[in-house]
Structure formats: C-alpha cells, structure tokens
Amino acid sequence: MLQISFIRQNVDVVKERLIVKNFGDLSLVDKVVELDAQVRKLKAESEAIQASLNAASKEIGMLMGKGDKVAAEQKKQEVAAQKDTIQELNDALTTAEKELNDEILKLPNLPHTSVPKGKTPEENVNIKEEGAKPQLYAGAVPHWDLIKKYDLVDFETGAKLTGSGFPLYKGKGAKLQRALIQYFLDYNIDAGYTEYLPPHMVNEATAYGTGQLPDKEGQMYHVTADGFYLIPTAEVPVTNIYRDEIVKETDLPIKMTAYTPCFRREAGSFGSDVRGLNRVHQFDKVEVVQLVHPDKSYEVLEEMVAHVEKLLQALELPYRILRLCGGDMSFTSALTYDFEVYSAAQQKWLECSSVSNFETYQTNRMKIRFKDATGKTQLLHSLNGSSLALPRIVACLLENNQTDTGIQIPKVLQKYFGAEQIV
Known part of the structure; x- marks a missing residue:
C-alpha cells in the first residue's frame, strides 16, 4: 500500500x-x-x-x-x-x-525509475543471457514424453485424486523433486538465510499483508468454512512473520528461506504452454525473502539476483535475465527481474524465478518497522525471489540432459539424488 x-x-x-x-x-x-x-x-x-x-x-x-x-x-x-x-x-x-x-488499496506500487515502459512481455528488457543451448540427439522428446518413458510423474492419477493440474510424482520423479528442494535450501542456508517451514494455509490478514487480498481472490484456493487461503507462494506466510513488529536496526538484514508447496487456481492458456509441467495448480518452490534497511534495498536486490543466477549456473542450465516492463510487473512490485531457462526440446524460454523489490508497499500494510539511530520509526523494505520454482526447472533438466541411454543428473545434484543418471 x-x-x-x-x-x-x-x-x-x-x-x-x-x-x-x-x-x-x-x-x-x-x-x-x-x-x-x-x-x-x-x-x-x-x-x-x-x-x-x-x-x-x-x-x-x-x-x-x-x-x-x-x-x-x-x-x-x-x-x-x-x-x-x-x-x-x-x-x-x-x-x-x-x-x-x-x-x-486500488493503487498499485509505483515502479522504480529504471523500469522500462511497455505493456506486454515482449517489451521486457533482456539484461543477460548465459549458457549454450544444448544440441539434442536425434531421438529427443519433450519432458511430458520423458516423464512417461521413465515413469516419473502420473498426471492421470493426480487428476483422479484431485483434478487436472495436480501432478503425482513417483519413484525417481519424487526423488528428483526432493533432491532439488534440499539442494536449494542448503544453498540458501549457506548464504545466510534462516530456514522456516510455514503453514500452507493463511488467514485473511496474512493474505492482505503481502497484497494477495483484496484483488487476487480468484487466484487462490479459499477454505470458506474457516476463512483460510492455500498459499500461492511461501512469500505470503514468511514475510508476515514480522507483521506488526518493530525490529532492531542491528538485526538487519533479516534473511529467510522456506520450501512450500504452492497452490494457484488459474492455470493459464491452452496448448503446449500448459502441457506437462509447464503450468500446474500445485507445485513446489523454495523462496528467499529479505527485510532490509530502505537505503540498501536495491543493493540487496542485485545480490539476490546474483544469488539465483549462481543456482542456475550450478544446474548447468542456459538462462536469461529480464527486467520487466511496467505493464508486465505485478501489482505490488517496484522492480522485478525474471529468470527464464531454455527448454531445448520445446525450443522456448520458460520462466522459473522472479526476484522483486517491493520497497514499503508490503511493509506498510503489515506495519513492519525499525528504529533508526535517531530513534525514529521507519518502514522496512521487503524483497523476495524464487530460489527456485521446480516444475519448469525439472522440465528443462529432463529435456536438456536426455541422451539415448538416460537422463544425466547435474553434478551438483548427484549427491542428493544418489545417482548420475535416470535410466
């Protein structure tokens, strides 16, 4: 606000x-x-x-x-x-x-002065592109075919249990999920983030605090009998941990990370854009959140971008970083960088992370403050980023690393996964 x-x-x-x-x-x-x-x-x-x-x-x-x-x-x-x-x-x-x-509440956050004008994703600014796009072998197929071939995810049974867009991971597919989650958490903890395991449902005040309410009700699953909402991202409960609190300036920055499943009602468009793991209603994500001194938030934003970038480099995935234009930014963000990984079998870029500075927009709602050296109470700045969202990372890992003998697991994941290949 x-x-x-x-x-x-x-x-x-x-x-x-x-x-x-x-x-x-x-x-x-x-x-x-x-x-x-x-x-x-x-x-x-x-x-x-x-x-x-x-x-x-x-x-x-x-x-x-x-x-x-x-x-x-x-x-x-x-x-x-x-x-x-x-x-x-x-x-x-x-x-x-x-x-x-x-x-x-009807007014969105003001974009930072560096935000480019534009209305569509095509007008986002490509800041950086790294990594060679892999040349796949002649028999390469998209991840939805690999999932069936190696029996990693059962979409049909997931639909039977819940509905379309709720995948059932099994066997090595479930193990790959767990390996990625643990690696992401370990990486974040090593960078000074404190791990949390928050509730997966929040009340109305919590959803209001980060800006999901009052204008995003349609994107969340609502447990009407209790007035709770299934979280669309760990950002919601984690940022609210410090709601209505005044923290010490000496405690800044506050760095938090959490793994949670995420639930989103809207599934997007039709066709290949939503096929397989490209867009689902429930997915796993590791999030990083920081509460920082307002004078340092843009410096911290660049640090968080570099943090996510190193993750993608470690996974050996080709990626690009986009600075979002005004029309493609979220309602609450002041500046957002999107990360996209290249899907070799689909021959397209897939978003896997957003890193944003919200300045005081969220903390003003949540009344998260600190006392400066003069004793004056000020609002903190809040930032968050996906570190990382799993579905499209998994899709690209499967597609880009497929061979005629199996799917190669990146070196950094092998100790977590317990094998060098899915065969």
Missing part, C-alpha cells in the same frame, strides 16, 4: 510512475488526495473539540470546588452538546478513513 504522505506531497510524480505501469484510472489519485484532505479536516475538528472538552471538564471541577453549582451545571450542558458533536465527527471520520484506505 502506498503511503498517503508521499501521495499528498508528490501527486504529479505518482501519476507519472503509474503511467509507466499502465494504470488507467489516474483520477483515483485525485480522489485519494481529496479523501485525505477530508480525513485531516475531520480529525482537526475532532481534536479541537476534544481539547475544548478537556478544558471544560477542568473548568467544571474548578466551579464545583468554588461552590458555583449554577455555572457548573451550565458548563455541563455545553459539554453535553459538544459530546454529541464530537460523536458525529468521529463517526464521519471513521467512515472517511475507511473509504480512504479502500481507495488507496
């Missing part, structure tokens, strides 16, 4: 940055500013009357002490009238504050 003080003081800047993000209703900014003025006016009037009431109460006590009951009674009647007025003001203030909050 944007800070109202910043909007109030930088109306033109807010509109300029929202244009970069292709936000259509700029009149909402003016509405927010008007509501803010109304709230501050009602608050000032309420505080003035409250001050008058406090003074009147003291005066009544003095008059009673002097024995002037007539004057004291008259003052009491004046106070009673003012109490009715202040109650009306406070009711109006509560209504105005709620309306202001509701309208601010």
Whole structure:
C-alpha cells in the first residue's frame, strides 16, 4: 500500500510512475488526495473539540470546588452538546478513513525509475543471457514424453485424486523433486538465510499483508468454512512473520528461506504452454525473502539476483535475465527481474524465478518497522525471489540432459539424488 504522505506531497510524480505501469484510472489519485484532505479536516475538528472538552471538564471541577453549582451545571450542558458533536465527527471520520484506505488499496506500487515502459512481455528488457543451448540427439522428446518413458510423474492419477493440474510424482520423479528442494535450501542456508517451514494455509490478514487480498481472490484456493487461503507462494506466510513488529536496526538484514508447496487456481492458456509441467495448480518452490534497511534495498536486490543466477549456473542450465516492463510487473512490485531457462526440446524460454523489490508497499500494510539511530520509526523494505520454482526447472533438466541411454543428473545434484543418471 502506498503511503498517503508521499501521495499528498508528490501527486504529479505518482501519476507519472503509474503511467509507466499502465494504470488507467489516474483520477483515483485525485480522489485519494481529496479523501485525505477530508480525513485531516475531520480529525482537526475532532481534536479541537476534544481539547475544548478537556478544558471544560477542568473548568467544571474548578466551579464545583468554588461552590458555583449554577455555572457548573451550565458548563455541563455545553459539554453535553459538544459530546454529541464530537460523536458525529468521529463517526464521519471513521467512515472517511475507511473509504480512504479502500481507495488507496486500488493503487498499485509505483515502479522504480529504471523500469522500462511497455505493456506486454515482449517489451521486457533482456539484461543477460548465459549458457549454450544444448544440441539434442536425434531421438529427443519433450519432458511430458520423458516423464512417461521413465515413469516419473502420473498426471492421470493426480487428476483422479484431485483434478487436472495436480501432478503425482513417483519413484525417481519424487526423488528428483526432493533432491532439488534440499539442494536449494542448503544453498540458501549457506548464504545466510534462516530456514522456516510455514503453514500452507493463511488467514485473511496474512493474505492482505503481502497484497494477495483484496484483488487476487480468484487466484487462490479459499477454505470458506474457516476463512483460510492455500498459499500461492511461501512469500505470503514468511514475510508476515514480522507483521506488526518493530525490529532492531542491528538485526538487519533479516534473511529467510522456506520450501512450500504452492497452490494457484488459474492455470493459464491452452496448448503446449500448459502441457506437462509447464503450468500446474500445485507445485513446489523454495523462496528467499529479505527485510532490509530502505537505503540498501536495491543493493540487496542485485545480490539476490546474483544469488539465483549462481543456482542456475550450478544446474548447468542456459538462462536469461529480464527486467520487466511496467505493464508486465505485478501489482505490488517496484522492480522485478525474471529468470527464464531454455527448454531445448520445446525450443522456448520458460520462466522459473522472479526476484522483486517491493520497497514499503508490503511493509506498510503489515506495519513492519525499525528504529533508526535517531530513534525514529521507519518502514522496512521487503524483497523476495524464487530460489527456485521446480516444475519448469525439472522440465528443462529432463529435456536438456536426455541422451539415448538416460537422463544425466547435474553434478551438483548427484549427491542428493544418489545417482548420475535416470535410466
């Protein structure tokens, strides 16, 4: 959530940055500013009357002490009238504050000045491309055929158990999942991240804190009887660990990592884009989250990008890094880098990670703060990244490493998987 003080003081800047993000209703900014003025006016009037009431109460006590009951009674009647007025003001203030909050929630985060203009993924900026695209042998096939050949994932039984988009991993397919998860966690822990194993369902306040609510209800599975939501990513519960807390500046940065299954209702388009593991409703992911001093968040963002990049290098996968344009960024992000790995059998790039800086957009919702050296309380900046999401990594590992004798396991995974090949 944007800070109202910043909007109030930088109306033109807010509109300029929202244009970069292709936000259509700029009149909402003016509405927010008007509501803010109304709230501050009602608050000032309420505080003035409250001050008058406090003074009147003291005066009544003095008059009673002097024995002037007539004057004291008259003052009491004046106070009673003012109490009715202040109650009306406070009711109006509560209504105005709620309306202001509701309208601010409709405004997305402002994109960083480095975010390029654009509306579609094709307008993202290719920052870097590394790794040679493998030349596959003549009999190479896409991962969905490899999965059947080596009996790694059973989509049909998964659909029977739950529904389409819920894969059932089995045998060496399940073992490969476990190997990747453990490797990713070990790698993150070695980099100074503390591991968490959070709940896989969250309440409404938690989903609100990271920006999933109120506008992403349709993307989450909702347990209506309890009001819980299955998490779309570990970012949601992990970032909320510090909700409503003031941390010590000396404890920064706070680095957290977690493995969780992730649940997303929307499955995307049709055809090869959603075939096999390309897009599913349930998938495994290891996430990294940082809460940092606002002066250091963009330095930390680059560090997190480098962190994810080294993972892909270790897996020996060709990859590229994209800086997302305004129109392709999430509602809550200020700057996002996407990682894509190259699928040799499908001959296409597949997204496997997003690393984002949210600045104060999430921490303002969650009231995650710290006290600086002067004793002033400030909002922290929050960042997160996939480190990594498994389905498309698995798809590319299977496709890019297939041979006529089996599927080669990257060296860094062999001690976790317990073999050099899937045969």
